[in-house]
Amino acid sequence: MLTRFEHYAVTELMGKPETPPRSNGTLCFGHEWERTAFGVALALTKQGYFEWDDFRDELIAEIGAWEAANPTDRSSWNYYECWLAALEKAVVKAGLLAAQDIHCAR
Amino acid sequence: MEDLFNYREDREAYSAARMRALEDLLIKKGIITDRTVDTVLDFFETRMGPFNGAKIVARAWIDAAFKERLVADAPSAIAELALPEGMAGAEGEHVRAVANAPGLHNLILCTLCSCYPWPVLGLPPYWYKDPTFRSRAAREPRAVLKEFGLEIPESVEVKIWDSSAQVRWFVVPERPAGTESLSEAELETLVTPEAMMGVAIAKAA
Numbered sequence: 001m002l003t004r005f006e007h008y009a010v011t012e013l014m015g016k017p018e019t020p021p022r023s024n025g026t027l028c029f030g031h032e033w034e035r036t037a038f039g040v041a042l043a044l045t046k047q048g049y050f051e052w053d054d055f056r057d058e059l060i061a062e063i064g065a066w067e068a069a070n071p072t073d074r075s076s077w078n079y080y081e082c083w084l085a086a087l088e089k090a091v092v093k094a095g096l097l098a099a100q101d102i103h104c105a106r
Numbered sequence: 107m108e109d110l111f112n113y114r115e116d117r118e119a120y121s122a123a124r125m126r127a128l129e130d131l132l133i134k135k136g137i138i139t140d141r142t143v144d145t146v147l148d149f150f151e152t153r154m155g156p157f158n159g160a161k162i163v164a165r166a167w168i169d170a171a172f173k174e175r176l177v178a179d180a181p182s183a184i185a186e187l188a189l190p191e192g193m194a195g196a197e198g199e200h201v202r203a204v205a206n207a208p209g210l211h212n213l214i215l216c217t218l219c220s221c222y223p224w225p226v227l228g229l230p231p232y233w234y235k236d237p238t239f240r241s242r243a244a245r246e247p248r249a250v251l252k253e254f255g256l257e258i259p260e261s262v263e264v265k266i267w268d269s270s271a272q273v274r275w276f277v278v279p280e281r282p283a284g285t286e287s288l289s290e291a292e293l294e295t296l297v298t299p300e301a302m303m304g305v306a307i308a309k310a311a
Binding site: 046 | 117118125126127128129130135142143144145146147151154155227229231300
């Protein structure tokens with residue numbers, strides 16, 4: 001069956017802790033940078049720089065690390081902070097940018 | 107409280123700066139352009155989503171002949187509307203519509219999210235893939251609908267439509283009473299994804 005990558009990418013994350021926040025059938029972004037982080041991750045995967053599964057593994061690892069660091073008080077949870085951290089790691093692993101470049105540019 | 111607020115503001119600013127830096131580096135390297143993000147998001151925000159289903163349902167509410175064609179042959183009827191390409195082709199080609207009526211309430215289910223009519227309804231809610239929801243909705247739909255806040259009288263028949271790789275269903279809810287004076291665009295705002303799944307009904311604003 002013909003499936004658009006955009007749809008595949010999001011539904012692959014459904015029903016799991018790494019599911020993107022959404023409401024009434026649309027994605028929810030609290031801030032512009034969250035929308036950018038989402039779009040860049042999808043674009044880089046679509047352009048073949050890394051596999052969606054690899055990005056998802058980074059995202060799961062980031063969420064796991066956040067949960068381990070915040071075992072009781074989860075009031076500071078932000079899904080897209082984990083997404084952004086995963087994206088930075090995926091970009092470095094794919095050899096697109098050096099970790100040093102990202103660090104210096106912040 | 108003020109400290110907490112400032113802390114959160116700082117975090118937002120930090121994340122925004124981090125993302126901007128990353129995007130700038132990728133643009134400088136020629137890996138993406140400043141249009142890339144908008145192009146990706148355009149797909150979700152303007153091409154494929156529940157706003158399409160809302161347009162289809164609103165048209166069915168004001169045009170009984172269109173509604174008949176929609177239930178008889180959804181892809182052909184949908185193709186009459188000026189919706190983005192892919193609505194009635196590609197994955198959407200197996201979309202079928204069932205209409206609620208006095209004495210009949212329809213509910214859609216599916217085994218996988220790939221069987222959800224997403225060009226029309228958008229992204230499925232988290233519980234849609236839940237095995238408990240699926241088995242319970244098939245077994246005791248009235249009890250499940252009641253948990254959604256929708257009580258269906260015994261006199262009304264509840265029909266279940268199980269989507270598959272071949273057919274993806276969506277529900278045409280009944281037009282709410284008291285909406286006779288509304289325009290088509292105003293009617294569209296009353297059509298929710300939940301109503302098109304059959305776990306809610308459309309209500310006048």
